[in-house]
Amino acid sequence: MLKTELRSYQSEAVDAALQHDGFALFPEQRTGKCLIALAVVDHHKPDIVVIVCPKKARITWESEIAKHLDLDWECAFYIINYQQPVKNLALRGHWYKFSKDFVDGGGTLMVIADESHHIKKPGTAQSRFVRTLGKRAHWRLALTGTPIDKGYEQLWATFDFVQHKVAFGTYDQFKNRYVLYDEKERRDGRQYKVITGYQRGPELLKIIHHYSYRITFNEARIAMGKKPITIRKRKVYFDLNKKSRRLYDSMDKEMQVVVDGLDIEAPLPVTKIQKLQQICGGFLLMLEPRVPGKKKRKRFVVPTGKEKLTALMQLLSGMDDRKLVICARFTHEIKAINELLHEFKWTHKEISGSSEWDGKFDVDVVVMQIRSGLGFDLSEANTYVFYSWDHSYIVFEQSRFRIMDMERTTQINYHFLMARDTIEEEYFEAIARKKDFSALVLDKYRKTKAAKRRRATRKAAGRVRQACKKKQLALDL
Known part of the structure; x- marks a missing residue:
């Protein structure tokens, strides 16, 4: 039952x-x-x-x-x-x-x-x-x-x-x-x-x-008799500094950069795109050199800049709302965000592959890895900051809906941190295109059929009214 x-x-x-x-x-x-x-x-x-x-x-x-x-x-x-x-x-x-x-x-x-x-x-x-x-x-x-x-x-x-x-x-x-x-x-x-x-x-x-x-x-x-939710999207742009821009352009054109004497290559297009986004986030993830007889290689991070972290700092400084969600793609970004929130003395929790969600939003900020944003209720917040994201529309949609609630939510604020003239702008546009296609398949056809039914109903009602008028006129005569 x-x-x-x-x-x-x-x-x-x-x-x-x-x-x-x-x-x-x-x-x-x-x-x-x-x-x-x-x-x-x-x-x-x-x-x-x-x-x-x-x-x-x-x-x-x-x-x-x-x-x-x-x-x-x-x-x-x-x-x-x-x-x-x-x-x-x-x-x-x-x-x-x-x-x-x-x-x-x-x-x-x-x-x-x-x-x-x-x-x-x-x-x-x-x-x-x-x-x-x-x-x-x-x-x-x-x-x-x-x-x-x-x-x-x-x-x-x-x-x-x-x-x-x-x-x-x-x-x-x-x-x-x-x-x-x-x-x-x-x-x-x-x-x-x-x-x-x-x-x-x-x-x-x-x-x-x-x-x-x-x-x-x-x-x-x-x-349910409620008003539609108001969604506000804001693109927060920042510029890469000269060093980061040089690294970005080198990786973009030559698929190779040298950072602190380390030669970093991206032989595949998919790897290159990932490295470009890492540079936007202020780091590059590398594997240690191959050692004969050793199968596993450890990963280590090479810092490249702090421009995006500075942009996040400025964004948080202007916020009155202390209940928000910050979403990032890479674990090293999440670690940097946690350190920044600690400096701000804002309480925070983490949702990622290594940190489970306890179901309680009893902190100022929840920092979430974007692919871990599934099945959680984070609706106590109405502000969502996308620090970084990937090309997947499905992951993006699953993530952004976490702060919505059918009963409580009336307005949602989304902030997208984007390095100007970089792959992040292309990611944003790609997700928008995929959303348009999804809406075409799932919603436009359904709404068109519903509109046709409503028009047919109105026409039928009009015909009934006309018939009633003619009948009444005949009775009057």
């Missing part, structure tokens, strides 16, 4: 999910996807529920189940993180055999893939594992607020999980029908394909929205 009353849009999502044995829930973050999923569980009442989720989300699921669900039937919940079956082949084999034997024996199984964008790459072990479990389950739910950021092909695995071979068929069938390719040749003469575009978009979007439910954070607030 469900202990928590559903909001109107959550009831709408549950009703949509119950029409199918497999369904995708795409509401934006902080709208209560866990509660929607548990309401579906309560309706089906399966014998076993398997929840596959990121490692850090396990605690959230345990608390949500205890908070919202009163088990009035015999049911066992198993919570697995995505990495467990990847690293442990025996565990993967156990779940394959157990799920098959359990279902063959008459038991009912439900599988929930939380943050299902983790399975978007069909060839990965975690994607194959989740989709295989899904084939054996009676009911399936995929949950994520960020299912797509680059292209339609990222959606295939999610819908193969919720509606195996019903929504899109095999991956090859999907690509042949919806994806356009151009063949190119490698230096060694081998051919490879590059995606150049997509076709049959309206047909694809119709299928996607038939098997999924989507609502944005502000749409959910409006459904």
Whole structure:
């Protein structure tokens, strides 16, 4: 039995999910996807529920189940993180055999893939594992607020999980029908394909929205009778000093720099981009020289400047609000930020791969590594500082929603620290482009269909009014 009353849009999502044995829930973050999923569980009442989720989300699921669900039937919940079956082949084999034997024996199984964008790459072990479990389950739910950021092909695995071979068929069938390719040749003469575009978009979007439910954070607030949240974004620019600019330009053009007598190379474009962002942050991360017989090499940091840290210091000095979140990509940046906050005598906590979140915002500042920003409630703050970030739109969105709350939040302030004329400006623009594409797939089609329904309703109402007028006129005569 469900202990928590559903909001109107959550009831709408549950009703949509119950029409199918497999369904995708795409509401934006902080709208209560866990509660929607548990309401579906309560309706089906399966014998076993398997929840596959990121490692850090396990605690959230345990608390949500205890908070919202009163088990009035015999049911066992198993919570697995995505990495467990990847690293442990025996565990993967156990779940394959157990799920098959359990279902063959008459038991009912439900599988929930939380943050299902983790399975978007069909060839990965975690994607194959989740989709295989899904084939054996009676009911399936995929949950994520960020299912797509680059292209339609990222959606295939999610819908193969919720509606195996019903929504899109095999991956090859999907690509042949919806994806356009151009063949190119490698230096060694081998051919490879590059995606150049997509076709049959309206047909694809119709299928996607038939098997999924989507609502944005502000749409959910409006459904609750609240005003949309006000979001203010501010770009905080700073200039690199002469030394940092020289290092940046050298790495950008020659893919090599010399710092304090150390020769640092970036032979690959991906490495070069990472090094450029590190220079913007005031450091370069290096590996010690190779030693014969020694496999592991230690990392060490080479300082290059303090311009971004100074910009952060100036930003914090002008803030009246002492409840804020600072987000950074690299651990060395987080360490430098913590030292700065210590000098300011501001209390602070850290969320990163090495520091777990205790669930209490009892400090002035939470310093968070951007890829650790998953499943946490940091809504006591309404100011968010992006010290650095990467190109991933999904990681960016998951991170920035941490300070939003459906009940308390009315205004959010985002500050983006960016070195002028650097890769950081390109990162910001890249995320904006990916957001536009995601909105096109998830929101524009849905809003267009809703607008058409409203126009049709208004026209029908107009026809009824006209008919009533004609009838009244005839009676008067």
